[in-house]
Amino acid sequence: MALSDDEKAFMLLEQAINKAQVSLEKTKYFQPFLMLLNTRGKIEVFENEIEETQEAYALLEKTAKESVNMGDVDVMVLAVDTAIPENFAQEVPHGIRLHLEEKSQIGKKVAARFIYVPYELRQVKGGTMYVKLHTPIAVGFPAEYIVPNR
Numbered sequence: 001m002a003l004s005d006d007e008k009a010f011m012l013l014e015q016a017i018n019k020a021q022v023s024l025e026k027t028k029y030f031q032p033f034l035m036l037l038n039t040r041g042k043i044e045v046f047e048n049e050i051e052e053t054q055e056a057y058a059l060l061e062k063t064a065k066e067s068v069n070m071g072d073v074d075v076m077v078l079a080v081d082t083a084i085p086e087n088f089a090q091e092v093p094h095g096i097r098l099h100l101e102e103k104s105q106i107g108k109k110v111a112a113r114f115i116y117v118p119y120e121l122r123q124v125k126g127g128t129m130y131v132k133l134h135t136p137i138a139v140g141f142p143a144e145y146i147v148p149n150r
Contacts, residue, residue, distance in 0.1 A: 003041075005104035008075050012037050013098060016077045017117055017133070019045075020096045024131045028121055030081050030096075034060040036067055037075040053080065061145075068145045075102045076145060084116045088137050092118035095137075101146040111143035 003011065016035050023030035032053060034046040046063050050056040057080055067073050078099040084092070096117040105111035118134035 005074075005102060008037055009100060009102050012043065012075050012077050013100060013115065015043065016079050016098055017096060020079055020081070020117075021119075021131045021133065024081075024119065024121065025129050028129065030079075032057045032060055032078070032080040034064055035077045035079070036064070036073050038072045039074050040072075064145050073103065073146060075100070082116075084118060084137070088116060088139070089118070090134075092120055092134050094119060101143050103146055105143065106146060106148050109142065110140035111146070112141055114139045114141070 012035055016033075019033065019035075020030050031047060031050075036044045036046070038044060044067075046060060048056050048059050050059060057078075060078055064073075064076055064078060068076070076099075080097050082095060082097045083089075084095040084097075089095075096119060098115040098117065099112065100115060101112045116137040116139070118137070120132045120134070122130050122132050124130065
């Protein structure tokens with residue numbers, strides 16, 4: 001059975017959150033990454049070794065634009081470890097920011113979302129780190145990458 005557009009987006013979001021969470025538990029940090037779900041249902045993950053977060057993110061943005069221009073992207077998630085803007089942050093200032101865009105939303109005024117997943121790093125008695133995730137915060141805006149042909 002084929003996945004619906006919403007199921008595709010949720011699946012990719014879940015995988016991106018899991019990837020970020022595993023990295024946070026290992027290193028207390030994660031580098032930006034890009035996940036694409038192509039039109040054949042295959043997930044592609046793009047990362048780079050650039051240590052400066054803004055430069056790493058910019059390179060991933062370029063990769064996203066190039067991939068979308070090839071016409072093979074159904075859903076994309078661009079993830080970064082960030083401070084949550086003050087007007088959205090409750091008591092937890094750090095979060096995983098997921099920039100979500102979907103081909104199925106082309107043409108809608110609010111076709112993209114930042115989904116902030118606030119997190120806290122915690123440690124159990126044995127010294128093992130874990131990540132406590134909080135309720136996601138979604139912010140809609142016009143798409144930047146998956147847009148109608150101009």
